[in-house]
Amino acid sequence: DARVTQTPRHKVTEMGQEVTMRCQPILGHNTVFWYRQTMMQGLELLAYFRNRAPLDDSGMPKDRFSAEMPDATLATLKIQPSEPRDSAVYFCASGLVLASGSPAGGETQYFGPGTRLLVL
């Protein structure tokens, strides 16, 4: 049963500390998405990768957030320095866009269980 995995599941840290969240996409998937979920804003797209290349990070605060894919099996989201307003649940999702056939954006995104972040 292929699943997206995320670590850690929970993280409590103090303001100013660095936070790194990791995601392992489903093997063979070539798109990765990072989302943030809060009560006030709902689900927001932070970053999007296709074939490990960052195509869109317009949803991220650039001064403190960074997202990378060091290899096809690992995506990371870093916050440095963290702030209390970053407290949220961060989801990673992966999908498969075929070279031909599937329309861009039509692929199903499979979500991980999320990282619940609390910044004190």
Added chain:
Amino acid sequence: AQSVAQPEDQVNVAEGNPLTVKCTYSVSGNPYLFWYVQYPNRGLQFLLKYITGDNLVKGSYGFEAEFNKSQTSFHLKKPSALVSDSALYFCAAVFNDYKLSFGAGTTVTVRA
């Protein structure tokens, strides 16, 4: 602006009754439409999607949704709700690119 709306924050039904969760979208053209479900402390699970073709889409756990272009709607339905269907449901759409725009979510409570 392109957007997805879920007009009901909450839907309450009795077990065994039909369940409908409403979704409308605001866009010109044909978006790709999705339904996801989220259980407490879990990630989102894919239920179904409409890309093209038959307007009636069948998905997981007995859910279905109908794409209605004239009403710009994509309501989620289940003929007979179960207590285990109680969860948070999200409608989402891709308009012109890869970005999923989510509705605010509808909390479904199915009482025994």
